[in-house]
Amino acid sequence: MIILKIENLKKFFGGVKAVNGVSIGIEEGEILGVIGPNGAGKTTFFNTICGVYKPDEGKIIFQGKEIQGLTSFQIARLGIARTFQIVKPFADMTVLDNVISAIGINRYKSIWGSFRNSRVIETVSKAKRLLETVELGGYEKEKAGALSLGYIKRLEIARALGINPKIIMLDEPCAGLSHDAIKDFIQLFKKLTIEGLTIMMVEHNMPTAMALCDRMIVLDYGEKIAEGKPKEIQGNEKVIEAYLGKEEEDA
Amino acid sequence: MLLQQIINGIVVGSVYSLTAMGATLVYSILRILDIANAGAYALGAYVGLFSYVATDNLLLSFLIGMIAMGIWGIFVQKFLYLPLLGKSPLISLITSIGLFIFLGDFIRLWAGPQIKDFPADLKLPFSGIKTENLTIMSVWILVLLTTAILLLTLWYLITKTKIGLAWRATAQDLEIAKAMGINVNVVVAFNFFLGYSFAAAAGIMIGIMYNFISPTMGDVPAYKMLAIIVLGGLGNPVGAVVAAMLIGLIETLVGGYIGFFLPRDSIAFIAVIIILLIKPQGLFVRKNI
Amino acid sequence: MYEVVVAINIGIFTILALSVNIITGYIGQPTLGHAAFFGIGAYASAILTGKYGVPFLLSLPLSGLIAGFIGALLGLASLRVRDDFLAITTIGTNFVVVAIFQYVPFFGASFGLSVSPAFIFGMKITYVGYLFLTIFLITLTVLFLRKLEKSWFGLAMGGIRNNEGAAGSIGIDIKKFKVVAFILGTAIAGIAGCIYAHYMTFISSVDFAFATSITILSMAMVGGSGTIRGPIMGAIVLGLAPEVFRFAMNYRMLIYGALLIFTMRFQPEGLLGERSLLWTNINKLFKKTYSNKETESGIKNDNS
Numbered sequence: 001m002i003i004l005k006i007e008n009l010k011k012f013f014g015g016v017k018a019v020n021g022v023s024i025g026i027e028e029g030e031i032l033g034v035i036g037p038n039g040a041g042k043t044t045f046f047n048t049i050c051g052v053y054k055p056d057e058g059k060i061i062f063q064g065k066e067i068q069g070l071t072s073f074q075i076a077r078l079g080i081a082r083t084f085q086i087v088k089p090f091a092d093m094t095v096l097d098n099v100i101s102a103i104g105i106n107r108y109k110s111i112w113g114s115f116r117n118s119r120v121i122e123t124v125s126k127a128k129r130l131l132e133t134v135e136l137g138g139y140e141k142e143k144a145g146a147l148s149l150g151y152i153k154r155l156e157i158a159r160a161l162g163i164n165p166k167i168i169m170l171d172e173p174c175a176g177l178s179h180d181a182i183k184d185f186i187q188l189f190k191k192l193t194i195e196g197l198t199i200m201m202v203e204h205n206m207p208t209a210m211a212l213c214d215r216m217i218v219l220d221y222g223e224k225i226a227e228g229k230p231k232e233i234q235g236n237e238k239v240i241e242a243y244l245g246k247e248e249e250d251a
Numbered sequence: 252m253l254l255q256q257i258i259n260g261i262v263v264g265s266v267y268s269l270t271a272m273g274a275t276l277v278y279s280i281l282r283i284l285d286i287a288n289a290g291a292y293a294l295g296a297y298v299g300l301f302s303y304v305a306t307d308n309l310l311l312s313f314l315i316g317m318i319a320m321g322i323w324g325i326f327v328q329k330f331l332y333l334p335l336l337g338k339s340p341l342i343s344l345i346t347s348i349g350l351f352i353f354l355g356d357f358i359r360l361w362a363g364p365q366i367k368d369f370p371a372d373l374k375l376p377f378s379g380i381k382t383e384n385l386t387i388m389s390v391w392i393l394v395l396l397t398t399a400i401l402l403l404t405l406w407y408l409i410t411k412t413k414i415g416l417a418w419r420a421t422a423q424d425l426e427i428a429k430a431m432g433i434n435v436n437v438v439v440a441f442n443f444f445l446g447y448s449f450a451a452a453a454g455i456m457i458g459i460m461y462n463f464i465s466p467t468m469g470d471v472p473a474y475k476m477l478a479i480i481v482l483g484g485l486g487n488p489v490g491a492v493v494a495a496m497l498i499g500l501i502e503t504l505v506g507g508y509i510g511f512f513l514p515r516d517s518i519a520f521i522a523v524i525i526i527l528l529i530k531p532q533g534l535f536v537r538k539n540i
Numbered sequence: 541m542y543e544v545v546v547a548i549n550i551g552i553f554t555i556l557a558l559s560v561n562i563i564t565g566y567i568g569q570p571t572l573g574h575a576a577f578f579g580i581g582a583y584a585s586a587i588l589t590g591k592y593g594v595p596f597l598l599s600l601p602l603s604g605l606i607a608g609f610i611g612a613l614l615g616l617a618s619l620r621v622r623d624d625f626l627a628i629t630t631i632g633t634n635f636v637v638v639a640i641f642q643y644v645p646f647f648g649a650s651f652g653l654s655v656s657p658a659f660i661f662g663m664k665i666t667y668v669g670y671l672f673l674t675i676f677l678i679t680l681t682v683l684f685l686r687k688l689e690k691s692w693f694g695l696a697m698g699g700i701r702n703n704e705g706a707a708g709s710i711g712i713d714i715k716k717f718k719v720v721a722f723i724l725g726t727a728i729a730g731i732a733g734c735i736y737a738h739y740m741t742f743i744s745s746v747d748f749a750f751a752t753s754i755t756i757l758s759m760a761m762v763g764g765s766g767t768i769r770g771p772i773m774g775a776i777v778l779g780l781a782p783e784v785f786r787f788a789m790n791y792r793m794l795i796y797g798a799l800l801i802f803t804m805r806f807q808p809e810g811l812l813g814e815r816s817l818l819w820t821n822i823n824k825l826f827k828k829t830y831s832n833k834e835t836e837s838g839i840k841n842d843n844s
Contacts, residue, residue: 282624284624284627331801331805334805335804335805335808338808339765339808340570340623340624340627341564341570341757341761341765342761342804342808343804344572344627345757345758345761345762345800345804346800346801346804346805348754348758348800349758349796349797349798349799349800349801349804350797350801351797352793352796352797352800353793353794353797353798353801354797355793355797356791356793356794356797357794359793360790360791360794474631474635474750477627477628477631478628478631478632481624481625481628485624485625512643512644513636513639513640513643514639514642514643516635516639517635517636517638517639520631520632520635520636521632521636523628523629523632524617524629524632524633524636527621527625527628527629528617528620528621531620531621531622531625532625533625
């Protein structure tokens with residue numbers, strides 16, 4: 001079943017067509033990779049889906065409901081979680097509070113409701129469980145800002161899981177991590193999809209994306225140039241050209 | 252009458268632009284709202300006055316005041332502002348306010364609380380203009396000339412010299428400038444030297460123009476210059492000059508010509524609030540000049 | 541008697557420092573015009589009781605409401621004007637409000653306003669009465685803030701303070717929480733203003749000028765922004781400083797300035813901030829008896 005459907009999505013900045021008519025459907029429980037050379041518009045594509053930017057054109061349909069034009073907090077409340085390419089922890093709060101704050105997603109709907117105590121046993125134990133999931137068990141009381149990059153990325157995943165999402169959008173979760181950490185992450189993501197979560201991820205590193213994704217789309221200059229299983233993408237001439245072309249420009 | 256008010260507005264505006272330039276330069280690099288710059292403005296005026304009494308040479312006392320405050324600026328950035336870089340902006344703001352309070356009281360203890368005349372016996376090589384309905388005092392011409400000379404010097408330093416290039420790179424992005432091998436410490440020191448010597452020049456100028464200086468003379472500029480640098484797009488020197496002129500004109504025109512039930516200072520702030528609500532980034536979005 | 545006067549003053553400023561801390565410390569918005577709302581509360585109560593015969597006990601919450609209402613407007617402005625631009629807007633608000641008090645005849649203009657004495661249940665409030673009233677209100681504020689810190693609202697404010705983008709991604713409606721935080725902070729300041737007006741029996745615009753805003757914010761920052769203990773400590777330290785240094789009368793402002801500089805320079809988180817010298821040592825001292833209980837007491841079983 002298709003959980004999230006994107007139709008002809010467009011986002012322009014002045015004359016720059018950052019996202020130009022991308023369409024894709026995401027199956028429930030799959031890992032969909034969004035890849036492409038630098039500046040292909042992957043993060044803009046993500047940010048437009050998550051409500052950071054309003055699309056100039058196109059539809060975003062989540063579980064049969066059009067959600068384009070909603071703001072990011074409204075989209076989060078529907079069950080679309082995300083992490084950030086440049087990490088955004090709540091740095092001066094404890095690791096535990098970072099996750100608890102996400103568990104409160106439905107408590108923020110009314111001001112009166114939000115005055116209730118957040119440190120009740122069920123939320124705290126749920127937050128602890130999520131921290132265990134991402135292997136941050138011993139760091140509950142640390143300030144999030146004091147963690148290393150790899151741990152902050154784990155924390156962001158735990159925080160995203162805190163909102164009980166149906167789909168989680170990961171923006172380069174493996175960038176800047178060691179080999180071992182990437183292996184851990186791959187296992188974690190596979191485990192999450194087995195539990196029924198849908199994952200959509202931007203990944204810059206081809207081998208990681210190949211190992212992880214069920215399906216991928218390739219963006220170049222804001223347009224979708226390919227879609228398919230990792231094997232199919234690997235041999236796709238357009239994709240090779242896009243990556244090689246970029247490398248020549250860089251050199 | 253209208254022409255007279257416009258000329259008044261321009262004179263007030265150029266004084267403001269000189270006063271705000273110091274804080275603008277500080278902001279451009281460190282993103283600190285430097286209220287203590289107004290302390291250097293007052294202290295500079297006193298140093299200028301005492302130098303003038305001692306040397307009887309106006310140009311020399313300008314230089315002494317500017318250099319003394321410039322060195323003070325280098326001291327302030329090294330021991331107070333640089334160590335606080337990267338912390339909440341409110342922390343450096345409170346530090347700056349503390350320094351401003353400290354300096355004001357220091358001046359009071361040192362030079363006495365009373366108002367002092369600035370006995371500059373101005374033998375200017377030009378005279379004022381006075382017709383039936385238009386007055387341009389000779390001291391105004393001096394103010395306009397000094398402001399023009401100082402701003403042109405600043406423009407030259409920033410756009411035509413090597414350190415100016417480094418300054419522009421640092422103002423754009425301190426971290427990247429550092430990575431590019433620019434000696435950021437020297438640039439910041441240079442920046443504070445300029446910023447604080449401008450404050451001193453403005454203080455001396457005001458002392459001469461109104462013929463008085465006092466320990467509290469920095470109180471009004473302390474917040475008004477913040478309004479100007481914010482309106483000018485935070486740290487954009489050209490924007491600050493335009494904003495200063497604009498505020499000078501609005502104050503004199505709305506206050507003097509049209510007449511308004513609130514005093515000058517609040518007219519300036521009402522203008523700032525309205526402009527910010529329309530253009531939340533100030534009149535000039537910050538970019539490299 | 542003199543001690544009581546000093547204590548009431550410190551008490552009123554404790555409430556003010558705690559209230560500005562909601563805006564600057566908890567939700568992280570710069571505000572340099574808090575004295576304006578202190579003043580709005582004071583003038584509101586002076587006019588309500590003086591011109592319209594509203595009883596003090598009713599005027600106390602009303603002055604909070606009026607200050608909070610105008611605070612909501614500033615909160616709305618904060619959605620559009622941000623960071624240093626917002627700081628300047630709040631300074632501007634302070635100047636404009638003070639100018640209105642000073643130049644509009646309805647507010648007594650430059651003569652100021654005399655305020656009718658306050659009665660509770662037919663009894664005139666004495667100085668000692670004001671002291672108790674102030675302590676009572678500090679207690680209420682602290683209890684409220686403790687609840688706030690542990691609530692979802694507190695977490696939402698923490699999220700917004702740290703990163704608005706991330707806060708949005710976990711369903712926090714940033715606009716709504718910002719405006720409400722401004723309302724809370726300014727309304728509490730308004731209530732402090734009401735007490736101040738009746739206890740002083742005379743108010744004028746200078747009491748609420750920019751310098752007062754600076755004092756209030758300095759208290760919160762010197763004590764330790766973002767905590768409850770900090771602003772209380774700051775109000776006591778900076779409130780007592782002029783009394784303690786009475787022997788050095790002539791150097792009071794010099795010392796005051798130096799106090800601000802040195803605290804911010806060497807204890808930038810404030811005297812009782814999370815990682816400050818004093819607070820870490822206090823924690824060490826009580827660690828043996830405290831650390832075990834802490835985990836338990838933070839979490840209560842509450843099935844709401």
